[in-house]
Amino acid sequence: xxxxxxxxxxxxxxxxxxxxxILADIGSDHAYLPCYLVxxxxxxxxxxxxxxxxxxxxxxxxxxxxxxxxxxxxxxxxGLDVIQLTDNVQTIxxxxxxxxxxxxxxxxxxxxxxxVENLILQPNVHAKSIREWAQKENWKIVNxxxxxxxxxxxxxxxxxxxxxELTEQxxxxxxxxxxxxxxxxxxxxxxELREWQRIKDxxxxxxxxxxxxxxxxxxxxKIALVKEVL
Ligand code: SAM
Numbered sequence: 001x002x003x004x005x006x007x008x009x010x011x012x013x014x015x016x017x018x019x020x021x022i023l024a025d026i027g028s029d030h031a032y033l034p035c036y037l038v039x040x041x042x043x044x045x046x047x048x049x050x051x052x053x054x055x056x057x058x059x060x061x062x063x064x065x066x067x068x069x070x071x072x073x074x075x076x077x078x079g080l081d082v083i084q085l086t087d088n089v090q091t092i093x094x095x096x097x098x099x100x101x102x103x104x105x106x107x108x109x110x111x112x113x114x115x116v117e118n119l120i121l122q123p124n125v126h127a128k129s130i131r132e133w134a135q136k137e138n139w140k141i142v143n144x145x146x147x148x149x150x151x152x153x154x155x156x157x158x159x160x161x162x163x164x165e166l167t168e169q170x171x172x173x174x175x176x177x178x179x180x181x182x183x184x185x186x187x188x189x190x191x192e193l194r195e196w197q198r199i200k201d202x203x204x205x206x207x208x209x210x211x212x213x214x215x216x217x218x219x220x221x222k223i224a225l226v227k228e229v230l
Contacts, residue, residue, distance in 0.1 A: 003035030003066060008149045009122065010036070013095050016120045016143065016158050017042055021091040024049060024083050026105060031059035031074060033093060038071045047089065048074045049082035080109025091118040095156075099123035103133040110137060119159040127155045131171045140164040144176040146184045153188045169225045178229050189226050196223050 028048035140162035
């Protein structure tokens, strides 16, 4: 993968980006996504944020090598700390991290979201944390997609300001994804069901305790929710 030849995962994230938006890509690593978007003529201005020195330097090097220093500013810092309100950022992308980490970055930096119209989020796992955060903070899901690449399944969410009220089932599997019920969606949740069932079988073999009982009930709840959808 490089800035001109993105993974399907990042290309799909890129497909959600509106033309000419001012973008901040948080946790940008090599800055492939903003570089690709500028090369494709989709955007002309971006910030690439990184909190780890190695990836920060990779992003700087990539942007320099591509000759994109005028369009992409690489900034070192934690989450949304790299954004100032005067940057007028309209779109934030956060990709390739766990859902709870993405949700915690948004929560910690929520005062930076007043100029932001689109949040494009690609959690590797636990998208539910993002849906819960969005519901609580008055962001609504306007698009969701699911894809498989190299035996891994990814969900991508597009949030815009607005209210939504999701059921437990919708929080878990995604309100739009469960309507669409694609083959990848089916595969993801069939795999999850199998794994939860395996854990439950293990728990059935261990000594009963309050903790074990609680874990089993939690798994049974999730299994029932997902079985109903499939
Ligand atoms: N976004 C790229 C992608 O999707 O291919 C890179 C994903 S990489 C697995 C995650 C990156 O997020 C790492 O480079 C890591 O240093 C960075 N990161 C993790 N927590 C962060 C935070 N709180 N603020 C900024 N960057 C963060």
